[in-house]
Amino acid sequence: MRIEPPFCTKCGEPAPAIEGLCGSCRSNEHLFDFARSALLFTHSLREIIHHLKYADRVSLAEPLGKLLKECFERERFTGKMVVPVPLYRARERERGFNQAELIAAGLHLPMNTRLVQRRKNTPSQTGLSRNQRKRNLAGAFEIREQVTGTVIVVDDVYTTGSTMNEIARTLKRSGAERVEVLTVARVPSYRTEETDASAAAVRVQ
Numbered sequence: 001m002r003i004e005p006p007f008c009t010k011c012g013e014p015a016p017a018i019e020g021l022c023g024s025c026r027s028n029e030h031l032f033d034f035a036r037s038a039l040l041f042t043h044s045l046r047e048i049i050h051h052l053k054y055a056d057r058v059s060l061a062e063p064l065g066k067l068l069k070e071c072f073e074r075e076r077f078t079g080k081m082v083v084p085v086p087l088y089r090a091r092e093r094e095r096g097f098n099q100a101e102l103i104a105a106g107l108h109l110p111m112n113t114r115l116v117q118r119r120k121n122t123p124s125q126t127g128l129s130r131n132q133r134k135r136n137l138a139g140a141f142e143i144r145e146q147v148t149g150t151v152i153v154v155d156d157v158y159t160t161g162s163t164m165n166e167i168a169r170t171l172k173r174s175g176a177e178r179v180e181v182l183t184v185a186r187v188p189s190y191r192t193e194e195t196d197a198s199a200a201a202v203r204v205q
């Protein structure tokens with residue numbers, strides 16, 4: 001289900017009566033500059049992403065990458081360099097791939113998979129409060145190279161923005177001027193029937 005306006009002009013949060021910025025952006029809660037997602041995280045999309053991640057259906061990355069590209073072209077992204085959200089190395093070895101990287105390939109933009117590394121094997125964020133998530137993620141990422149300009153961070157699902165905030169903080173500390181976020185799916189904080197059960201079952205990694 002495509003995310004149609006109205007949504008927050010900065011973080012893309014959909015809400016029925018939003019004008020301009022959402023509450024989180026008004027109180028400067030996000031450290032990234034711009035975020036958009038192609039689709040709402042509905043039951044069916046959850047199934048597709050789950051199959052990609054846990055049943056090795058890597059062929060599903062291609063249609064998801066196409067959705068990502070359509071969203072990129074429709075929205076006002078300014079970055080040209082893509083960084084997929086990294087998995088913890090042992091987890092990637094176990095899975096054999098990083099789904100964010102497979103999906104991001106569909107953008108056909110320069111991609112740097114080395115720049116951001118995950119230092120901590122953060123447990124599933126499911127059921128944690130915003131503050132617990134933040135604590136969990138503190139120091140979870142490190143930057144391997146000097147960064148300049150705008151970086152587009154790509155992932156499969158945007159849940160609360162905690163992961164993206166932590167990556168944005170780390171990137172900006174290393175010189176990034178602007179951090180843009182692009183995901184296939186979005187779990188809105190404004191829950192609907194279609195997204196509610198999926199959100200309850202979401203696994204951040």
Ligand SMILES: [Zn+2]
Binds near residue numbers: 008009011021026
């Ligand atoms: Zn917002």
